[in-house]
Amino acid sequence: MPDTNRRGLLIILSSPSGAGKSTLAKRLMNWDSTLRFSVSATTRDPRPGESDGVEYFFKSRAEFEKMVDQGDMLEHAEVFGNFYGTPKGPVEAAMGEGRDTLFDVDWQGGQQIRNSSLGKDVVSIFILPPSIAALEERLRSRAQDSDAVINGRMEKSLAEISHWSEYDYVLVNDDLDRAEEQLRTILTAERSRRDRQTGLSEFVRKLNREFEAR
Numbered sequence: 621m622p623d624t625n626r627r628g629l630l631i632i633l634s635s636p637s638g639a640g641k642s643t644l645a646k647r648l649m650n651w652d653s654t655l656r657f658s659v660s661a662t663t664r665d666p667r668p669g670e671s672d673g674v675e676y677f678f679k680s681r682a683e684f685e686k687m688v689d690q691g692d693m694l695e696h697a698e699v700f701g702n703f704y705g706t707p708k709g710p711v712e713a714a715m716g717e718g719r720d721t722l723f724d725v726d727w728q729g730g731q732q733i734r735n736s737s738l739g740k741d742v743v744s745i746f747i748l749p750p751s752i753a754a755l756e757e758r759l760r761s762r763a764q765d766s767d768a769v770i771n772g773r774m775e776k777s778l779a780e781i782s783h784w785s786e787y788d789y790v791l792v793n794d795d796l797d798r799a800e801e802q803l804r805t806i807l808t809a810e811r812s813r814r815d816r817q818t819g820l821s822e823f824v825r826k827l828n829r830e831f832e833a834r
């Protein structure tokens with residue numbers, strides 16, 4: 621049941637390409653079906669197995685620019701030579717229902733969402749690879765990008781990593797199960813902090829009334 625009194629959290633995942641954001645995001649969604657995933661718009665080509673509206677909304681440059689001009693994007697940025705952006709409508713709908721939303725965005729997206737009017741409800745998590753060799757191995761074994769694309773992403777990895785300290789939490793995705801467990805723990809703790817401010821104040825008022833009625 622949507623809870624309109626509760627404020628939805630915006631959970632931002634960022635990392636260098638290949639560190640495991642998409643994999644961890646999928647696992648979190650399987651763990652908690654109430655979580656919404658913010659499907660971004662992008663001008664990059666779909667990878668094999670990706671479908672429009674699931675991983676991304678695949679747009680031409682003209683379509684993307686139109687969305688930006690119409691004010692339909694919560695944030696947008698150029699990453700690896702393509703444009704990526706977060707459509708505003710679904711995020712506002714989720715927030716209106718008090719639902720928590722997961723974002724897979726780069727550091728520029730993280731900064732823009734943090735600085736938006738929704739910033740007070742942001743929980744941001746930066747995911748590091750256990751080593752640069754492992755990062756490269758993951759990008760290559762994912763086998764979805766050309767060597768040129770992989771090399772370009774590797775070259776940008778240190779620049780992305782340099783933003784780690786802007787995030788609330790930083791975790792190393794070495795063992796996948798452990799990283800997922802850490803994410804669940806963060807989400808559970810942040811939800812109880814949020815609920816402390818909203819749902820629980822009503823509960824404490826009830827305890828007060830009970831106390832006075834003794």
Ligand SMILES: Nc1nc2c(ncn2[C@@H]2O[C@H](COP(=O)(O)OP(=O)(O)O)[C@@H](O)[C@H]2O)c(=O)[nH]1
Binds near residue numbers: 730
């Ligand atoms: N600012 C911003 N970055 C995004 C958005 N969607 C995806 N990205 C980032 O764009 C980068 C490239 O994403 P993608 O092409 O899917 O490659 P992958 O990260 O290697 O799977 C990643 O850092 C994503 O987090 C978005 O809506 N806004």
Ligand SMILES: Nc1ncnc2c1ncn2[C@@H]1O[C@H](COP(=O)(O)OP(=O)(O)O)[C@@H](O)[C@H]1O
Binds near residue numbers: 635644761795796
């Ligand atoms: N902890 C891990 N150990 C080994 N391989 C992993 C781990 N996490 C993710 N991977 C693999 O690394 C590749 C890149 O992960 P992905 O989630 O696509 O990264 P990102 O979304 O950050 O670019 C995928 O093939 C994924 O299965």
